[in-house]
Amino acid sequence: MRYEAPTSLDAAVSLLAGADGQAKIMAGGTDVLVLIHSDVIEPELVVDIKNIPEVTQISESGGAYTVGASVPAAVLCEHEGFCSTWPGVIEGLSLIGSTQIQGRATLAGNLCNASPAADSVPAVIAAGAIANIVGPNGNREAAVEEIVTGPGKTSLANGEIIVSFSFPAKPAHSGDCYLRLTPRTEMDIAVVGAGVNLTLDDGGTCTAARVSLGAVAPTPLLVADAAAALVSTKVDDAALDAMGKACSAACNPISDKRGTKEYRIKTAAVMARRAAEKALERAKAN
DSSP, X not given: OEEEOOSSHHHHHHHHHTOSSOEEEESSOXXXXXXXXXXSOOOSEEEEOTTOGGGSOEEEETTEEEEETTOBHHHHTTOHHHHHHOHXXXXXXXXXXXXXXXXXXXXXXXXXXXXXTOSHHHHHHHTTOEEEEEETTEEEEEEGGGXXXXXXXXXXXXXXXXXXXXXXXXOTTEEEEEEEEOSSSSSOOOSEEEEEEEEEOTTSOEEEEEEEEESSSSSOEEOHHHHHXXXXXOOOHHHHHHHHHHHHHHOOOOOBTTBOHHHHHHHHHHHHHHHHHHHHHHHHHO
């Protein structure tokens, strides 16, 4: 195995595109190093991107944030501006592993590991974040919900790297929230995860919403029907019930030691409702 730590995006793309065998990107290493040490993967090349300036920065402009792909979870969770703007994203990110793991783990790594149960991903999808990607054919953008295509699989082409995530400016009277259900209180994998982001008008009517679920399908889900159930309502009981039914209908989970298929389908509605209620509370306060 060969290890490289380039200092520019061009060098990283060139290394990845020119690899003869399997190549892996290391943003934080909390997933890829475990897989290597467990002999699950045997990459010919590991490209550590942490020395590339563009992937380690957090910037804000007009209320919109850009978060580098290699920014550690612990750093983002201590960024006052981002935390106050996107508490739901922080709720998902702060659930990744232990305090020590969060010193290395990243949004990009959690996404590109492509686990259906990744905690940060539904919250980032609900936020409407965009992945900024560079590769041999230049730059492109993709909605975060388009990145994961199946367990352990992404839509990134050979040589492509996620450089950063763009989070839109948040309108007034907006709120987001991420909640998960686990057998244990911490350091566990979600049975169901739910991220909700919504915006109200001055009269308290929902004008926009995004609802995302994790651990209930082969990929994280953006549930358009669930969002539509909230829009043009006061996010009352009837709207929340309709949203919950849409969430359950969208589920296509497996049964495993953490929960049966039927349990996940039922509790997806419950977790989405609780997340929506918290998002609504935050929207009214903003």
